[in-house]
Amino acid sequence: MKIKNKKAFFNYEISDSFEAGIALTGAEVKSIKSGRINLSDAYVKIIGGELWLVNADIPRYKYDGSEHYDSKRSRKLLVKKSEIVAIDSKLKQKNLTLLPLSVYTTSGKVKVEVGYGKGRKRYEKKRKEKEKDLERELLYQKRKYMV
Secondary structure, eight states: OEEEOHHHHHHEEEEEEEEEEEOOOHHHHHHHHTTOOBOTTOEEEEETTEEEEESOBOOOOTTOOOSOOOTTOOEEEEOOHHHHHHHHHHHHHHTOEEEEEEEEEETTEEEEEEEEEEEOOHHHHHHHHHHHHHHHHHHHHHHHHOO
8 A cells, every 4th residue: 555645746856765664653553554644745854863754644543542642743754864864965965855755554564755856836837737638638539549
């Protein structure tokens, strides 16, 4: 099961990505495995020499009995210190943003794919949308005559 952040691919030009673990509670893991996570407004930030996933919305698990639950709390990403130093230097050199691209499970563990993104301008977004529409129309025309 893989949940993608479609908004990140539309609003940013993604150059490179890496994989990180995420520190979660048991109920949050069950909620993610059932496909309930929203990454549309989320981003990754370096705070105190650690990577944090900020503003990711993991709704409360249906059968969780805990009373106090914050669905948008910041969650720690599990990455080695040497990797954090390399990530921080790359961010400062090229003026990039860290974004969660997808969340998926591998052998029972929840992983986050984090990418380096550079923001797109409005005219770049319009051009990309126009290209997608033209490609879709071309594919439709091809299918029409392939009968």
